[in-house]
Each structure stands twice: as structure tokens, then as C-alpha cells.
Amino acid sequence: xxxxxxxxxxxxxxxxxxxxxxxxxxxxxxxxxxxxxxxxxxxxxxxxxxxxxxxxxxxxxxxxxxxxxxxxxxxxxxxxxxxxxxxxxxxxxxxxxxxxxxxxxxxxxxxxxxxxxxxxxxxxxxxxxxxxxxxxxxxxxxxxxxxxxxxxxxxxxxxxxxxxxxxxxxxxxxxxxxxxxxxxxxxxxxxxxxxxxxxxxxxxxxxxxxxxxxxxxxxxxxxxxxxxxxxxxxxxxxxxxxxxxxxxxxxxxxxxxxxxxxxxxxxxxxxxxxxxxxx
Amino acid sequence: xxxxxxxxxxxxxxxxxxxxxxxxxxxxxxxxxxxxxxxxxxxxxxxxxxxxxxxxxxxxxxxxxxxxxxxxxxxxxxxxxxxxxxxxxxxxxxxxxxxxxxxxxxxxxxxxxxxxxxxxxxxxxxxxxxxxxxxxxxxxxxxxxxxxxxxxxxxxxxxxxxxxxxxxxxxxxxxxxxxxxxxxxxxxxxxxxxxxxxxxxxxxxxxxxxx
Numbered sequence: 078x079x080x081x082x083x084x085x086x087x088x089x090x091x092x093x094x095x096x097x098x099x100x101x102x103x104x105x106x107x108x109x110x111x112x113x114x115x116x117x118x119x120x121x122x123x124x125x126x127x128x129x130x131x132x133x134x135x136x137x138x139x140x141x142x143x144x145x146x147x148x149x150x151x152x153x154x155x156x157x158x159x160x161x162x163x164x165x166x167x168x169x170x171x172x173x174x175x176x177x178x179x180x181x182x183x184x185x186x187x188x189x190x191x192x193x194x195x196x197x198x199x200x201x202x203x204x205x206x207x208x209x210x211x212x213x214x215x216x217x218x219x220x221x222x223x224x225x226x227x228x229x230x231x232x233x234x235x236x237x238x239x240x241x242x243x244x245x246x247x248x249x250x251x252x253x254x255x256x257x258x259x260x261x262x263x264x265x266x267x268x269x270x271x272x273x274x275x276x277x278x279x280x281x282x283x284x285x286x287x288x289x290x291x292x293x294x295x296x297x298x299x300x301x302x303x304x305x306x307x308x309x310x311x312x313x314x315x316x317x318x319x320x321x322x323x324x325x326x327x328x329x330x331x332x333x334x335x336x337x338x339x340x341x342x343x344x345x346x347x348x349x350x351x352x353x354x355x356x
Numbered sequence: 357x358x359x360x361x362x363x364x365x366x367x368x369x370x371x372x373x374x375x376x377x378x379x380x381x382x383x384x385x386x387x388x389x390x391x392x393x394x395x396x397x398x399x400x401x402x403x404x405x406x407x408x409x410x411x412x413x414x415x416x417x418x419x420x421x422x423x424x425x426x427x428x429x430x431x432x433x434x435x436x437x438x439x440x441x442x443x444x445x446x447x448x449x450x451x452x453x454x455x456x457x458x459x460x461x462x463x464x465x466x467x468x469x470x471x472x473x474x475x476x477x478x479x480x481x482x483x484x485x486x487x488x489x490x491x492x493x494x495x496x497x498x499x500x501x502x503x504x505x506x507x508x509x510x511x512x513x514x515x516x517x518x519x520x521x522x523x524x525x526x527x528x529x530x531x532x533x534x535x536x537x538x539x540x541x542x543x544x545x546x547x548x549x550x551x552x553x554x555x556x557x558x559x560x561x562x563x564x565x566x567x
Contacts, residue, residue: 133435169430169431170430170431171451171453171454172435172439172443195430195434195435195438195439196429196430198406198427198428198429199401199406199428199429199434199438200403200428202429202438224439225438225439225440225441226439226440226441227440228440228478228479229478230478253439253441255440255441256501256504257442257472257475257504257507257508258504258508259475259477260478261475274497274500275497276497298494298495298496298497299494299495304450304451305451305452305453305454306450306451306452308450308451309447310445310446310447310448310450311445311447312443312445312446313443313444313495313500314441314442314443314444314500315441315442316439316441316443
């Protein structure tokens with residue numbers, strides 16, 4: 078019998094599972110009998126994890142942000158193209174800085190990036206959003222924070238494909254849910270982690286929602302966030318709940334880098350305050 | 357063409373813009389009253405210039421702000437429009453850029469604001485803002501929901517206003533299908549009662565011919 082080719086993990090994805098390969102498909106993560114927060118991210122600082130904030134830009138000099146590893150601006154180019162360039166302008170609103178500050182507070186040693194998709198006008202902003210997300214997935218970020226959504230159905234298919242691509246490439250997309258009576262994307266896709274708000278003050282308090290499409294609730298009401306000019310503002314919105322889950326994802330990925338998005342979402346489920354591992 | 361449909365087309369094309377403005381004005385006044393706010397405003401996205409335009413204002417700035425324009429994708433209103441996400445911000449006056457821009461454009465720097473996108477189907481039409489509501493001990497998700505409900509109502513009104521404007525523009529141009537429909541509606545409005553039946557029969561025949 079000819080020697081079977083070795084099935085190294087680097088050969089993933091595997092499209093089928095021959096009998097000889099069964100012993101080699103062991104899961105790298107040693108899952109405990111009960112997944113706790115201590116197991117999931119105890120001692121983690123987010124070190125080694127690359128997080129991208131796709132938003133209004135980030136003021137890297139804000140003390141709550143503590144520096145950026147890189148920043149790009151995405152703008153509409155000729156035809157359907159988008160152009161991605163280094164961004165020296167910072168934040169067009171303050172919101173991206175707020176998100177970056179929240180992630181930094183939870184995962185102090187993660188590597189933060191900014192992809193600015195706002196500032197060049199409303200026209201073409203859907204294309205720019207899609208372009209920004211595509212760029213972030215191509216860069217292979219570990220976690221991408223999307224505190225934004227589109228209602229344009231033209232972009233739904235594209236976003237869906239991108240979300241699935243991210244899922245299979247181990248890039249976790251964390252997206253703000255909508256609490257208004259409209260259809261919007263990409264938060265509704267099951268390949269992303271969607272986040273709504275609860276009213277508690279604990280930044281580490283999060284809940285699994287047994288009645289999706291919104292999957293998790295995190296802190297999003299009346300919280301102090303970083304804003305323009307080096308100061309802070311008190312804010313409310315699902316768009317602030319989202320970076321809390323992003324930060325927690327960064328902690329988990331730092332401690333367990335081998336987790337796939339599916340496994341990571343399972344860890345979030347098991348460590349939700351209403352599930353059992355929240356203690 | 358049935359009487360209802362004729363009335364609908366006529367209303368869409370011919371009714372006065374003033375009515376829609378009054379409706380929007382009423383929405384911002386009610387929003388202001390419910391939240392006990394110092395001001396409330398609706399911005400409409402002007403697609404041609406890619407700007408946000410103050411279209412209805414209640415309270416502070418009611419006399420001076422209508423017609424004023426803001427960039428469509430920067431600042432808090434621009435962020436809300438592009439991302440379709442509502443936002444509540446307190447102590448906003450401490451944001452130096454916001455304070456400067458607000459002072460320059462409106463002469464009034466609010467301390468707190470709630471902003472919510474006005475969405476109709478897949479369109480983002482504008483932004484509803486409520487400024488300086490009476491200070492509750494803390495913001496609640498119930499208020500957020502209320503704001504969302506208001507935004508839904510405002511979006512429908514704004515959609516009607518936009519549709520009427522487009523129809524009127526088409527009528528003024530005198531070209532295209534909309535203009536033809538508008539002319540037809542106008543004529544039908546003035547057809548005497550005794551000629552309604554033949555007019556409807558003629559339209560029916562035309563419709564069959566085109567199908």
C-alpha cells in the first residue's frame with residue numbers, strides 16, 4: 078500500500094474525510110468539561126490578536142486608544158472600484174475612536190487597526206463599506222468590529238459572501254444589530270456575531286439571546302467612551318455594545334488562537350451570564 | 357382607473373408641499389414634547405448635492421435653521437445616516453469639533469442629542485434629532501425604542517414628501533412617464549361627472565392595449 082499523504086492541519090480546508098485521516102482530525106483545543114470564563118480568557122490581555130475597527134476612523138493619539146498599528150481610508154474609485162490608502166486624517170465623527178477605546182479597555186495588549194469608511198459623502202458609502210470589509214478580510218484580521226449596517230439589498234449578497242469568506246478564513250466579524258423595524262445587513266447573517274444592548278454597567282456582562290437573529294447582548298447604555306479632542310462622552314447605542322464583544326473575542330482568541338469562528342461563538346455562548354459559564 | 361387610484365395619483369402629484377412640511381413639523385413638535393426636549397429636527401438627504409438639509413425644526417432654531425445644510429457623512433448626523441444606527445450622546449458640547457461646527461452652523465450648541473436614521477424600505481432618507489431632553493437620571497432602552505418608533509413615522513412622512521417632490525419635478529419637466537401620468541391625473545381631476553364613465557372606459561381600453 079502506498080504511503081498516505083500526511084494530513085497536516087496546514088492542508089485545511091479538507092473537503093472530505095477518508096478513513097485513514099480520522100486519527101489526524103483531532104481538535105487542537107483541549108475543551109474542559111465545563112467551559113468557564115477563567116478557561117476562556119483568564120489571564121489574557123489580547124496580546125498577538127489583530128483587531129480592525131471598520132468605522133469613522135480612529136484617533137490613535139487618544140489616551141484611551143493608546144496607539145494604532147495602522148490606519149487606512151477606503152473611498153470610492155473609478156467605476157465600481159474602491160481605493161484603500163493610508164489614513165492620516167483620523168476620525169470623521171468620534172465614533173470609531175469610541176469603539177477603539179472600548180476594545181482597548183477590555184483587551185489592553187491587542188493590536189488595533191482602523192479602516193475608515195466614512196467622510197467622503199453618503200453617495201457611494203455602501204460600496205465603500207463593502208470595500209472596507211473586503212480589505213479587512215483580505216488582511217486576515219482576527220476580529221473585525223462593524224458598528225454599522227446597510228439596508229441596500231444590492232449589497233446584501235456581496236456582504237453575505239464576504240461574511241462567509243471571513244468565517245472560513247477564521248476572521249471573526251462582530252456586527253451591531255438594528256433595533257428598528259427595517260431589514261439591514263450584515264448583522265443578520267449567521268456567520269457573524271450580532272450584538273444588541275443591555276442596560277447593565279458591567280463591561281464583561283453579556284447574554285446569549287435564545288430568540289435570534291440578535292445573538293448576544295452586551296453593555297450599550299449610558300457608558301463613558303473616548304471621543305474627539307482627547308475627552309470622553311456618555312453614550313448609548315448598540316454600536317457601543319458591539320466593541321465589548323469584539324474585545325472579549327480578542328481576549329479569547331489571544332488565549333486560544335486555534336479556535337474557529339464557530340468554536341469562538343460556542344465559547345461566547347457557554348460563558349454568557351445566562352448560560353452557566355458566566356461566573 | 358378607479359376613483360381611489362385617481363385620488364391617490366392626484367394626491368401624490370398635486371397636493372401642496374406645505375401639507376407634508378406641516379406633517380414633519382408636527383412630528384418634530386411631538387418628539388420634542390414627549391422627550392421634554394429643547395429642540396428637535398429632521399434632516400433630509402439631498403441626493404443631488406449629497407448633503408443633509410434641515411427640513412423641519414421645533415424649538416430652538418425653529419425660525420432660522422430650515423434650509424441649512426450639513427455634510428452627509430461626517431459628524432454625528434452623518435455617522436447615523438451612513439451606518440443606519442441610532443446614537444445617543446451626552447456632554448456633546450465637550451467635543452471641540454462638534455461644538456465649533458454647531459456654533460457656526462446653528463448658533464446653538466446642545467449638551468445632549470439623540471439621533472436616529474430615517475429608513476424607508478432600503479432607503480436612508482435622513483436623520484431625526486432630539487436635542488437636550490429633560491435630564492433623566494439615566495438613559496433607558498425604552499427611550500431608545502420610543503425614538504425608533506418616532507423615526508419610523510417620520511420616515512414615512514419624509515418618503516411621501518420626497519415622492520411628491522419628484523412627481524412635481526417630473527410634471528415641471530413635462531417629460532417621462534411620471535409627467536404623462538401626472539398630466540393624466542390632472543385632466544381626470546377636472547373631468548365632469550357625466551364624462552367619467554367614458555373616460556374610465558377609454559383608460560381601460562388603453563391599459564389592455566399596453567398589456
